[in-house]
Amino acid sequence: MEPLLVFPDPVPEDVIAVLDGAGYAYRGCADEATATAREPEDGWSGAVVIATDYPETAFALCRTLRKRDVPLEPLLVVLSPEQLPDLELREDLFDDFCLLPLRAGELRRRVEHLFWRTGRGTRPELVEYGPLLLNLETYQAAIGGKPLDLTYMEYELLKFLASHPGKVFTRETLLSRVWGYEYYGGARTVDVHIRRLRAKLGEEHANLIQTVRSVGYRFGQSRWGL
Amino acid sequence: MERQQEYVLRTVEERGIRLIRLWFTDVLGQLKSFAISPAELEGAFAEGMQFDGSSIDGFSRKQESDVLARPDASTFELLPWADHDSPTARVFCDIENLDGSPFDGDPRQVLRRNLEVARAKGFSFFAAPEMEFFYFSHGDPRRPLEPLDNGSYFDLTTADATGDLRKQTIHTLEALGIPVEYSFHEDAPSQHEIDLRYTDALTMADNVMTFRLVVRQIALANGVHATFMPKPLREVQGSGMHTHFSLFEGDTNAFHDPGNEYGLSKVGRGFIAGLLRHAPEITAVTNQWVNSYKRLVVGFEAPIHTSWARNNRSVVINVPAHKRGKGESTRIEFRAPDPACNPYLAFSVVLAAGIKGIEEGYDLPPEMLANLYDLTEEELLAEGIGTLPASLADALAAMEGSELVAAALGEHVFEWFLRNKRAEWQDYKTQVTQFELDRYFRTL
Numbered sequence: 001m002e003p004l005l006v007f008p009d010p011v012p013e014d015v016i017a018v019l020d021g022a023g024y025a026y027r028g029c030a031d032e033a034t035a036t037a038r039e040p041e042d043g044w045s046g047a048v049v050i051a052t053d054y055p056e057t058a059f060a061l062c063r064t065l066r067k068r069d070v071p072l073e074p075l076l077v078v079l080s081p082e083q084l085p086d087l088e089l090r091e092d093l094f095d096d097f098c099l100l101p102l103r104a105g106e107l108r109r110r111v112e113h114l115f116w117r118t119g120r121g122t123r124p125e126l127v128e129y130g131p132l133l134l135n136l137e138t139y140q141a142a143i144g145g146k147p148l149d150l151t152y153m154e155y156e157l158l159k160f161l162a163s164h165p166g167k168v169f170t171r172e173t174l175l176s177r178v179w180g181y182e183y184y185g186g187a188r189t190v191d192v193h194i195r196r197l198r199a200k201l202g203e204e205h206a207n208l209i210q211t212v213r214s215v216g217y218r219f220g221q222s223r224w225g226l
Numbered sequence: 227m228e229r230q231q232e233y234v235l236r237t238v239e240e241r242g243i244r245l246i247r248l249w250f251t252d253v254l255g256q257l258k259s260f261a262i263s264p265a266e267l268e269g270a271f272a273e274g275m276q277f278d279g280s281s282i283d284g285f286s287r288k289q290e291s292d293v294l295a296r297p298d299a300s301t302f303e304l305l306p307w308a309d310h311d312s313p314t315a316r317v318f319c320d321i322e323n324l325d326g327s328p329f330d331g332d333p334r335q336v337l338r339r340n341l342e343v344a345r346a347k348g349f350s351f352f353a354a355p356e357m358e359f360f361y362f363s364h365g366d367p368r369r370p371l372e373p374l375d376n377g378s379y380f381d382l383t384t385a386d387a388t389g390d391l392r393k394q395t396i397h398t399l400e401a402l403g404i405p406v407e408y409s410f411h412e413d414a415p416s417q418h419e420i421d422l423r424y425t426d427a428l429t430m431a432d433n434v435m436t437f438r439l440v441v442r443q444i445a446l447a448n449g450v451h452a453t454f455m456p457k458p459l460r461e462v463q464g465s466g467m468h469t470h471f472s473l474f475e476g477d478t479n480a481f482h483d484p485g486n487e488y489g490l491s492k493v494g495r496g497f498i499a500g501l502l503r504h505a506p507e508i509t510a511v512t513n514q515w516v517n518s519y520k521r522l523v524v525g526f527e528a529p530i531h532t533s534w535a536r537n538n539r540s541v542v543i544n545v546p547a548h549k550r551g552k553g554e555s556t557r558i559e560f561r562a563p564d565p566a567c568n569p570y571l572a573f574s575v576v577l578a579a580g581i582k583g584i585e586e587g588y589d590l591p592p593e594m595l596a597n598l599y600d601l602t603e604e605e606l607l608a609e610g611i612g613t614l615p616a617s618l619a620d621a622l623a624a625m626e627g628s629e630l631v632a633a634a635l636g637e638h639v640f641e642w643f644l645r646n647k648r649a650e651w652q653d654y655k656t657q658v659t660q661f662e663l664d665r666y667f668r669t670l
Contacts, residue, residue, distance in 0.1 A: 041317060139236045146240065149304040151403065152233040171477070186477040194424045199400035 002040045003027050004111075005047040005072075007061055008054060014102055015050065015078070020177055021038065022108045023127070023136050025163050031057055032064045043072075046114065048107075050078040055086060062093040074114035078107070127162045129220055131205065134159055143205050153179070154197050157190075161209060161219035170216040186195060190217075231271045234317070238264045241304065244312040248275060248295050249435070250319045251333050253284025253639055254514070254646070255568030257435050259316075260295075270297050272443035274322055284642045285321075285331045293329050295319040301432055306401040307443060318432050330638035333418030333570035337431055340574040340634055344581060349480060351577050354557075357437055357565050358465035360458055361416045362387060365451035369425045370460060372449060373416030385529070392418060395444045402440070404433045414462035424470065427573045434467075434569040456513070456564040457520035466528065467565040471576060472557040473497065482556040488536065488545065488593070489556060498534050498543055498558055500583015501576060502591065504533045505542055505562065507628035508575035509614050509648060510621035511635070512563040516654045519617045521564060529561040532612045533594040541594050542614065562614060571635060571643075574664040576633035619651050667668035 002025075006015065009028030019026050026048075039046045040206075049203060050056035058077070065072040077094040079086070095114055098107050118178040127134040131144040139155060141148040148171040150158065157178050161169070164192065169177075171187030179189065194217055246267055247259045260277065262270060269275075274294030279285035285293065301318040303591050308314035321332035327530070328335040340383075344351050363372040376389050396406050405423040421432060438454055445452035457464035473480040473493060481494030491496070513522065522528050527539050534543035544559040582588075591610065600611070615621035621645060625631050632640045 011577050096249065125455075136241050139233050140240050149237075149241075149401070151300060151302060152230040153300065154403065186474050188350070188352060188424075188474055188477070189426070192423070192429075195405040198405040199405040200403055 001025070001044040002042050005029055005035055005039075005044040005065075007047070007049045007058055012050060015048065015107070016177070018102070018107045019048075022111070023159070023163065024111070029061075030147035034062055035061060035065070035186065043070075046074045046076070046111070047072055047119075048076050048078065048111065049094075050080070051083060051086070052080050055079075055083065059086070059090060059093065062090075066093055074111075074118045076110060076114060078102075097154070111124075127159060129165050131207070132158075132162060132208065134162055140162075143201060148200055150200060152195075153193060154200065157193050158197055161217070166218065168212050168215055168218045174217065181220050231268075234271075234299045234302045235268055237302070238267060238315065241313055243304070243315050243652075245314045246297075247305070247314060247316040248297060248319050249316050250295060250321055251435055251568065251570060252282050253331060253333060253568065253571070253642060255333070255435075255566070255571070256283065257439055258282060267297070267445060270295070271299065274326075274477070275319075279321070279329075279331070283646070284333075284639060285329075286642075287331070287638070290324065292322060292324060294322040294326070295330075296322055306398050307447070328445075331634050331642070333568055333574075333639070334431070335427070336575045336634075336636060336639055337428055337570040339636070339652070340577050341428060344473070344577055347581070348475050349581075350475075350476065351427045351573070352424045352472045353427045353469055353573055354422055354558075355430065355434060355467050355469040355563075355565075355569075356419055356421045357434070357441075357454075357467060358412070358419045359441060359454050360465065361391065361418065361445060362451045362458075364452065365453075373414075373459075375416050388416065388418070388625055391444060391450070392420075394448075394633070396420070398440050398444060399437065402436055404436060414459065416463070416648055417465065424472075426494050427577070429591060431569040431573055434565075437467055437563070455564040456515065456566055458516045460520075463526040464528065464564050466521065466561060467563045467567065468544075468559050468561045469563055469572075469576075470557045470559050471497075471580070473580070479554040479556050481558070482553040484553055487552065489548070490545070490590070491589075493584050494558070496558065496584035496586075496588055497580035498545075499588035499590045500581065500586070501543060501558075501560060501579045502532050502534060502583075503588060504575075504579035504582065504630055506612065506621070507564060507631050508579055508617055508625070510618065510625040510629065511575045511643070512560075512567050512572045513614075513621065514618075515564075515648065516618050516650060518564050518566065519615070519621070522562070522614055522616075529591040529614050531594070531606065531610075532614065533591065534558075535594045538594060538597070540597055543589040571639070575631055575634050578630055582630055617651075618647060618654075622647055622651065629636055 004024055004026040006026045006028050006084050009030040011028040011149060027038050029038055037123040049058050049062055077097040079097060080100045096110055125137050133142045141150055141155060141158060160178050171190040174190045175187055194209055198209055200209060208220060212218050243264055245261045247261050249257060249494060251257050252258055276292055276294055278291050279293040280291035297317040297319050303316055305314045305316055320334055321329040323329050341351060344371040361374045363374055399406055407421045407423055441452045447585055454465060481491055482489060483491035522530060524530060530544040531541055533541045535541045536545045538544060542562050544561060546559055548555045560576060626644060
């Protein structure tokens with residue numbers, strides 16, 4: 001499945017947590033220009049527009065997306081209760097909305113429901129990158145057609161990295177996204193698991209996970225390079 | 227942790243796993259295992275598997291002999307050597323009393339408890355051992371031992387044979403999620419060293435258990451014998467398990483201080499001082515066999531003296547130099563342990579000794595600059611440098627009086643261990659050896 005467009009960029013932490021947890025790929029966009037520049041070849045799968053901080057840019061973006069030859073849908077708007085009046089006369093700009101503060105599970109359920117209604121499939125099932133294939137339904141991973149036997153944390157780490165190819169993550173980010181904030185043991189844990197993953201990927205594929213000097217790790221090719 | 231268990235159950239189903247081996251470790255460091263079917267796994271996660279512990283070394287107790295094995299889902303791995311048609315997995319277990327509380331006789335629980343103590347003080351504990359072992363052409367101790375790359379009449383015992391063994395071993399370890407940085411050295415014929423990448427101490431203790439099994443398993447499959455016996459051959463050096471240790475506070479290496487002349491923080495200095503001062507007391511645990519003390523002798527690169535230095539092989543604690551700007555790799559190398567130790571208990575007592583030094587603010591003794599092998603006993607005494615116990619009996623005597631070891635191991639393990647090891651020493655003492663026959667039989 002293609003990534004979701006999310007406004008604004010950077011994407012708020014709590015929204016990231018929801019999308020990561022559900023396994024949705026996404027790209028943050030700051031305005032109409034970046035929404036075009038970053039659009040995947042087959043188009044966005046949908047959009048989540050958070051209208052709280054920059055309401056004008058947010059609704060302008062919604063309008064652009066809906067005025068396309070093929071209007072982008074589903075489109076979900078996130079806003080604060082005080083902004084409810086802003087929705088007046090804008091009914092055509094969104095498919096559903098969600099109020100802040102986010103309740104655990106609500107955003108995810110709404111996104112899943114919208115995908116179902118617009119016939120875009122119920123949830124992402126496969127993550128593919130080159131020879132790597134992750135089946136999110138069955139928790140199984142394979143490389144070059146051969147099953148990879150991973151522990152739960154190795155699987156979660158690989159799933160996270162492979163869902164965001166080309167992006168560099170710091171150890172701290174990986175720790176909080178994959179392990180959760182309460183995890184004790186520090187960023188060494190990330191290094192240890194990266195090494196274990198590389199060992200299991202085998203010599204041939206170990207370089208799928210690259211160390212970015214004094215920053216962290218990246219899965220697959222850099223965004224900018226080949 | 228619910229999701230980890232769900233993940234494991236799902237994997238069992240998807241991969242068609244027929245058998246799950248539940249692994250745990252007895253007090254002497256032997257791996258124990260029993261198998262359950264996939265149908266029983268969910269119940270094992272929820273309630274544990276009950277079994278009679280009375281015949282497991284160190285598990286016996288007066289009242290109740292039944293205990294529970296509770297699988298630790300995070301350690302679930304498929305066994306790479308299992309039959310393709312009936313995939314088998316293993317999972318390490320924590321042993322519990324029937325009421326679900328930790329069982330005092332379980333070494334894994336002992337290490338968990340010690341890690342918890344360190345954690346309460348803000349420390350996480352990392353370990354990276356260098357595992358040494360020998361290959362021999364057969365496993366029968368009554369026949370003359372034949373190192374593989376020293377065989378005299380079979381020329382096919384070439385370097386290639388051992389190279390392939392090593393390759394297979396490393397491949398298998400990596401498939402089990404145990405990354406290695408191996409190095410092979412020929413200080414002794416057919417002796418190999420495989421260095422494991424650091425992990426947290428609990429995972430590493432599990433890894434050491436897996437490692438020993440993998441090395442033996444691969445040797446067996448190739449018709450040879452691998453041994454972790456500390457000193458199998460009189461005339462060459464024995465096998466050690468030099469282990470690199472470090473403490474982290476969050477993401478900061480707690481041993482590192484760029485302002486100190488050795489690059490060591492107060493915590494680092496205290497840890498070393500504690501380990502040095504209590505080294506004689508913990509040696510019975512890190513070197514637990516009669517044979518362990520045949521390795522700890524002068525002249526074979528084994529440490530004898532309770533001193534520390536940077537890049538000196540005759541001391542018991544070596545502080546490896548780290549590259550400029552690589553402060554987070556600051557660590558100490560404790561050179562006493564041998565690979566036949568119980569890693570859970572060994573890591574526990576090392577940690578307890580180090581923490582004690584930090585808590586009590588022990589002063590770091592001066593770095594030992596001379597080669598200690600060249601100094602006389604008097605010179606060493608003048609330097610205030612002691613030695614490790616010379617025999618299992620000496621080590622047990624030092625351990626018996628140690629409150630530190632008693633607290634680290636817990637009363638149950640402490641008492642059982644002393645009793646068991648005294649019996650071993652007694653058995654050994656009453657032997658009449660070939661040495662004595664050769665030396666005395668005719669002349670006396």
